[in-house]
Amino acid sequence: MTEAYLTDAEPPKPVSPFELFFDLVFVFSLTRVTSLVLGHPDVAGVGRGLLVLALLWWAWGAYAWLTNTVNIDTASSRAVILGAMAAMLIVAVAVPQASGRNALAFALGYFVVRLLHLVLFAVAGGANRAAILRLAPGNLAASVLLIIGVFTPTTVQMGLWALAVMIDYGTPLITGVGGFTVHAGHFFERHTLFMIIALGESVIAIGAGVLHTSGSITPIVACSIVLALAAISGLWWSYFDWEAGVTERVLSSSMGSRRAHLARDLFSYLHLPLVTGVVFAAVGVESVTSHPLDPLHGVHALGLGGGVGIFLLGLSAVCGRRGHRPRVDHLIGGLLSLATIPASTVLPGLLTLGILVVILLFIAFVDRRAHSRSGVGERTDTVVVPVPR
Numbered sequence: 001m002t003e004a005y006l007t008d009a010e011p012p013k014p015v016s017p018f019e020l021f022f023d024l025v026f027v028f029s030l031t032r033v034t035s036l037v038l039g040h041p042d043v044a045g046v047g048r049g050l051l052v053l054a055l056l057w058w059a060w061g062a063y064a065w066l067t068n069t070v071n072i073d074t075a076s077s078r079a080v081i082l083g084a085m086a087a088m089l090i091v092a093v094a095v096p097q098a099s100g101r102n103a104l105a106f107a108l109g110y111f112v113v114r115l116l117h118l119v120l121f122a123v124a125g126g127a128n129r130a131a132i133l134r135l136a137p138g139n140l141a142a143s144v145l146l147i148i149g150v151f152t153p154t155t156v157q158m159g160l161w162a163l164a165v166m167i168d169y170g171t172p173l174i175t176g177v178g179g180f181t182v183h184a185g186h187f188f189e190r191h192t193l194f195m196i197i198a199l200g201e202s203v204i205a206i207g208a209g210v211l212h213t214s215g216s217i218t219p220i221v222a223c224s225i226v227l228a229l230a231a232i233s234g235l236w237w238s239y240f241d242w243e244a245g246v247t248e249r250v251l252s253s254s255m256g257s258r259r260a261h262l263a264r265d266l267f268s269y270l271h272l273p274l275v276t277g278v279v280f281a282a283v284g285v286e287s288v289t290s291h292p293l294d295p296l297h298g299v300h301a302l303g304l305g306g307g308v309g310i311f312l313l314g315l316s317a318v319c320g321r322r323g324h325r326p327r328v329d330h331l332i333g334g335l336l337s338l339a340t341i342p343a344s345t346v347l348p349g350l351l352t353l354g355i356l357v358v359i360l361l362f363i364a365f366v367d368r369r370a371h372s373r374s375g376v377g378e379r380t381d382t383v384v385v386p387v388p389r
């Protein structure tokens with residue numbers, strides 16, 4: 001699919017095996033975010049989980065921009081990235097206790113990850129060097145705030161984490177990203193592969209939920225496994241069946257600074273709700289497969305319906321930023337999914353999961369009909385949206 005949307009002036013740049021190897025540490029980090037939320041199933045735990053996920057996503061995204069433009073086939077480049085992998089693995093292991101006994105390991109590891117990224121980009125970035133240097137003060141300031149937070153009370157620490165996230169995500173809005181070169185096919189493929197990683201973490205949650213109990217596969221448990229996989233498949237379908245291809249085409253057809261700003265908005269910013277939705281849906285899925293006939297409570301109820309809802313509303317936001325009219329089925333599906341949160345506290349988890357599967361099946365049906373009408377994977381109501389800076 002990627003090569004079909006590349007222009008003649010841009011040769012294919014496939015994602016390398018080394019990049020996929022680097023992404024393995026983030027597979028583990030996502031599972032640790034789920035552990036963090038499940039280990040602290042309250043408002044504070046959810047807030048911590050969201051902040052940690054935002055930090056991890058931004059760190060991964062920084063390296064996605066890096067490998068999109070910098071040659072990582074040299075021994076020195078690979079050594080730096082392997083060092084970043086080691087630091088990120090320490091960060092991932094520390095996640096469940098990132099605000100407790102492993103706070104210093106989390107903060108220092110994160111600082112090393114961000115510092116190595118800036119060093120390699122500044123040294124080997126070529127034409128992109130000036131652009132990354134504009135972002136460097138904000139990136140380093142955000143990382144330093146995490147270290148300062150280690151030595152403060154928990155409430156102050158959470159405030160510093162939130163400020164770090166705001167600085168990280170706000171800096172590119174202030175400086176712009178027009179100086180970056182974006183290889184559209186590679187950039188798109190890298191992010192869609194990460195979506196597969198996130199969905200894979202949800203598949204792991206299915207098995208983890210069963211193993212948390214006796215591990216016996218009764219008919220009810222088998223039904224919960226099938227429905228859970230159907231829900232995850234529905235998330236995959238709603239993203240990959242149509243939306244991903246249209247997003248790739250819009251990115252590939254843009255040029256220069258407009259492409260860089262679209263890449264920032266569509267992927268660095270608006271893919272965070274998609275990843276967040278998948279991770280939090282995994283929290284709910286794990287609860288359903290462990291106790292299929294029990295109602296959901298607290299973070300489990302919030303995670304299941306809220307995760308699917310955030311994912312669908314995030315897709316609607318991606319559609320709008322591309323220049324299309326937001327899809328009504330995504331908006332309605334997202335709102336209906338959110339409405340299952342209170343209902344799931346009284347209904348059996350299996351029934352709530354079934355309702356969400358029906359919602360996702362409806363969206364899949366709309367996608368198929370749209371494909372049949374258009375004959376291609378592109379909507380016909382495209383509107384070009386000017387990109388600032």
